[in-house]
Amino acid sequence: MNMMSEAAVEKALDQKMSEVSYKMIGKDVSVYYGEKRALFDVNLNVRENTVTALIGPSGCGKSTFLRTLNRMNDTIENCRVTGKITLDTDDIYDANIDVVELRARVGMVFQKPNPFPKSIYENISYGPRIHGLARNKADMDQIVEASLQRAGLWTEVKDRLHESGTGLSGGQQQRLCIARAVAVSPEVILMDEPCSALDPIATAKVEELIHELRANYTIVIVTHSMQQAARVSQRTAMFHLGNLVEENDTDKMFTNPDDQRTQDYIMGRFG
């Protein structure tokens, strides 16, 4: 990993110079679950203030790749990651990087809405509290309001901040989870099929929200819905059997992909 680090940094600098700014750079990322290899030398860069969609059939490794980006794979026993991933210029698998700090910078929204069984206010304030982002109650109130506003939930819940977060509807819960992720001021937000448990109306709201969040955050989203990938993302990466097949502008990907497998998957021939 160290041998590659200089080359990777150089490459990162190169790419920065060519106008595109990369927020995260994955270089030869491989993931093993015990003996089983789930990702094969994936090279994928995530552009800043861009929504990058990861698509591909089930079990193709897209969620695995997503979880390497904030080291959520650490929680899985027997999981081993090789290669190099940088956030700005920091190697996130470096021994000096604190995983707690990393996850504050790279937030995550999960497939199933998972609010804490606590009040809406406590759901949002938990992250800022453990990271010491608020000096007093007024600060915290402000963070909570701003986060809920960013997630487009403020008007719906402002009168019941102290009611349980689990009492909200599915779509509201997912937006609460997004607000919770936003509250710790991350730079990158990872979303693992955030709409798969939601109805179409709630999905539309979350997609709209993703669109707005792009201005301030870099977003990586895993989705099974081609339409969703086409709607929300600017860049799309296609995974198949643990390999990155193709990464391209979303428009190009859905009209004229370079790889035949992408074409087949998008046309619905497999997956």
Added chain:
Amino acid sequence: MTDVVSPVAGISKPKAARRDIGIKRRYAAERRFRAYGIAALAFGIIFLMVLLWSVVSKGYTAFQQTMITMPVEFSQQVIDPQNERAANPQKLMTANYPIVARNALAKVLGVGADDRVGLRSVGQMLSDGVRVQLRDMVVANPAIIGTTQTVTLLASGDIDSAFKGQIDLNVAQENRKVNDQQIKWMTQLADSGALAKHFNGGIFVNGASSRPEAAGVGVALIGSFYMMLIVLVLALPIGVAASIYLEEFAPKNRFTDLIEVNINNLAAVPSIVYGLLGLAVFVNFMGMPRSASFVGGLVLTLMTLPTIIIATRAALKAVPPSIRAAALGLGASKMQAIFHHVLPLAMPGILTGTIIGLAHALGETAPLLLIGMVAFVANYPTTPLDPSTALPVQIYMWANEAERAFVERTSGAIIILLLFLILMNVGAILLRRRFERRW
């Protein structure tokens, strides 16, 4: 059923018939299963009812005690004939108070001072416990010597049993504990209102006594209380900490598997083995005192730990992993995720497991017998290191006593124990309701 039109109607009909038979059979099976369930439940309830009825019907009388109210002359002649109590206060402690009480009762019954046999019978009607009762009165206020006071005194256990109708009067006089003369006096006193049943507060506060009428579970209650406290203070933190480590931090390998198997085994080890362990390690090797509730508490802690660990691990496992992921995804450390989110959600399960473990420990007898808590302890233990007994051991000891009056006390003590168990289990349910959250 099918779209295909069969040219012969007879072909499709048997098919439909077979389906009908299958459905009927399934419904029958379900009804049968429900009937089994209801039968099993009814069986259990009937046995519970029989148990409760048997205990309560035998035991409720233990909460009443026959007492005799009469004027007692605190005669200087008997208590302090030489008038030396000013010089020797010990005199008041050792005075012959039973004679004072006997003379008082003899006077009420009109038995002459020269009727020695009669006086003996009269004396047998009163509990030996009157010695303590009258002594305490005199020591508290020596001025009552020479006066006559109306005092309510404990009747003897035999009179108590006879008055409650527990002694068969058809048995020949020589073979029963109360003679006809005493029965006559008893009826006479009862008619005049002097002899009556009062609420028996003594059973809750008195210590051990060989006289059933003066025996109580006071010492046992304190001993059991100390032990529960020790079990709670030791087993809950140790058990919860061990479970959290095993469930959340420990790597899953052969060694932790072995530990898990052993914990499950320990939960099934007969409690008497824990008693032997406690005797060998705590009493013999470490030199801790015998009969002490502290040692009892340690032994019961060992016994309760597996129960608490198993319950806590199950409760931790039941917390959805998405909650952990949410906390970790926000940048909480593993410790924070567990203590802020997982543990509060597992709390109802942990508390229920702990209280069930405690209730189990409260009713445990065998290990306490081995560490010497089966002892005659009349004085309250001031610290957990003093000798004491425990409720179930008290029941065991009373069950071995010969006097008729101990039978009702045994059942009475069982009622007290059951009340505490019910209280604890109601507490478990309330705590569970209080902490339970849905997600």
